[in-house]
Amino acid sequence: MTSSDPFAPVLDIQDLHVDFPTGEGAVHAVRGVDLQVAPGEVVGIVGESGSGKSVTALSAMGLLPRQARTRGGVRVKGQEVLGVGERALMGVRGRTISMIFQDPMTSLNPVYSVGWQIAEALRAHQKLTKAEAFERAVQLLTLVGIPRPRERAADYPHAFSGGMRQRVVIAIAMANDPEIILADEPTTALDVTVQAQILEALKKALEETRAALLLITHDLGVVAGLADRVVVMYAGRAVETGSVDDIFYRPGMPYTVGLIGSLPRLDSDGTERLRPIPGSPPSLVGDLQGCPFAPRCPMRVPEICDLEEPALRPVASQEAGPHLAACHFADKVASGAAGPIFAATSADLSEPALAEGAP
Numbered sequence: 579m580t581s582s583d584p585f586a587p588v589l590d591i592q593d594l595h596v597d598f599p600t601g602e603g604a605v606h607a608v609r610g611v612d613l614q615v616a617p618g619e620v621v622g623i624v625g626e627s628g629s630g631k632s633v634t635a636l637s638a639m640g641l642l643p644r645q646a647r648t649r650g651g652v653r654v655k656g657q658e659v660l661g662v663g664e665r666a667l668m669g670v671r672g673r674t675i676s677m678i679f680q681d682p683m684t685s686l687n688p689v690y691s692v693g694w695q696i697a698e699a700l701r702a703h704q705k706l707t708k709a710e711a712f713e714r715a716v717q718l719l720t721l722v723g724i725p726r727p728r729e730r731a732a733d734y735p736h737a738f739s740g741g742m743r744q745r746v747v748i749a750i751a752m753a754n755d756p757e758i759i760l761a762d763e764p765t766t767a768l769d770v771t772v773q774a775q776i777l778e779a780l781k782k783a784l785e786e787t788r789a790a791l792l793l794i795t796h797d798l799g800v801v802a803g804l805a806d807r808v809v810v811m812y813a814g815r816a817v818e819t820g821s822v823d824d825i826f827y828r829p830g831m832p833y834t835v836g837l838i839g840s841l842p843r844l845d846s847d848g849t850e851r852l853r854p855i856p857g858s859p860p861s862l863v864g865d866l867q868g869c870p871f872a873p874r875c876p877m878r879v880p881e882i883c884d885l886e887e888p889a890l891r892p893v894a895s896q897e898a899g900p901h902l903a904a905c906h907f908a909d910k911v912a913s914g915a916a917g918p919i920f921a922a923t924s925a926d927l928s929e930p931a932l933a934e935g936a937p
């Protein structure tokens with residue numbers, strides 16, 4: 579059944595768990611994610627490598643590898659997509675939800691012209707003649723900024739640069755007016771100069787289709803420029819969610835503070851410096867005890883943080899819509915009362931900067 583409520587979330591993920599069986603035991607790639615995307619909303623997912631961003635997105639597309647074990651619910655426009663067969667997914671994919679991957683060649687077939695591929699995507703869901711579909715394909719190529727679109731439609735993907743290929747993928751993703759587009763690192767593989775142009779093409783696609791967007795990116799700058807709301811993931815869970823302003827100006831989770839602090843910045847000598855968060859994420863094999871960020875957290879209070887994994891709870895200092903964070907001391911962090919969390923942590927985590935009187 580599909581939802582007819584115009585305000586119902588277009589993507590509704592409820593307590594999603596995804597495990598991958600391996601020789602060493604199950605990898606708990608996603609451990610209870612709740613995520614709703616409203617019609618037309620742009621939600622950014624950020625987090626370090628391995629935090630479960632792609633697996634969450636693939637669940638929504640019904641594209642998880644066969645060995646994945648899932649629990650929970652993923653509804654796209656009211657229709658359950660988790661654990662349903664290929665046939666049911668065919669009606670949803672492309673039409674209601676579509677996906678843009680990091681590598682455009684994942685989505686393009688090298689042996690067909692790009693115009694043909696866009697036309698076929700259209701004809702898979704709409705009653706169009708070949709000529710009509712081709713005309714619409716040319717329009718879509720124009721919209722995403724391909725020069726001389728009528729001529730270029732006859733070219734094969736290898737005749738396009740990486741950035742131009744990604745524009746074609748955006749054209750395919752928007753071809754059937756989807757309700758939501760998932761984009762997994764859509765600019766990461768491209769030159770910096772091309773990245774901004776691809777984001778522009780993506781914005782155009784959103785304006786044209788009024789689709790919602792779930793944008794996965796390592797680049798917090800991209801999130802700040804495009805998203806309405808941000809979900810920060812760590813070790814298979816959402817550890818903070820809120821408006822772009824709350825996340826950037828009032829983060830309630832030390833991990834988010836660390837991510838923001840690791841943005842490239844110009845030092846006094848004019849060189850760009852990165853300050854990555856010391857340490858690395860925990861193994862997702864076996865059970866985690868306590869806060870998964872504890873081994874890296876300068877604010878850790880062992881008697882509290884090592885015992886109980888903090889739930890995602892409302893932060894007191896929320897200013898723009900719901901703001902939730904998974905830290906036992908989120909209010910203190912968000913209010914600034916905890917001081918500069920990562921300032922004193924060059925590499926030495928054996929003496930947490932704030933552990934003493936905290937909190």
Ligand SMILES: Nc1ncnc2c1ncn2[C@@H]1O[C@H](COP(=O)(O)OP(=O)(O)OP(=O)(O)O)[C@@H](O)[C@H]1O
Pocket residue numbers: 598600605606607625626627628629630631632633634643862
């Ligand atoms: N097919 C698979 N089999 C086993 N483990 C997997 C599989 N796919 C993903 N994982 C594991 O699941 C976890 C989450 O992976 P995921 O690809 O979602 O991370 P990510 O946040 O997208 O990272 P990145 O930023 O590097 O793309 C990782 O620990 C990863 O190794």
Ligand code: SF4
Pocket residue numbers: 831832833869870871872873875876877878879883888904905906907908
């Ligand atoms: S203060 Fe404790 S609960 Fe909060 S992030 Fe650090 S270790 Fe986790």
Ligand SMILES: [Mg+2]
Pocket residue numbers: 631632633762
């Ligand atoms: Mg990924």
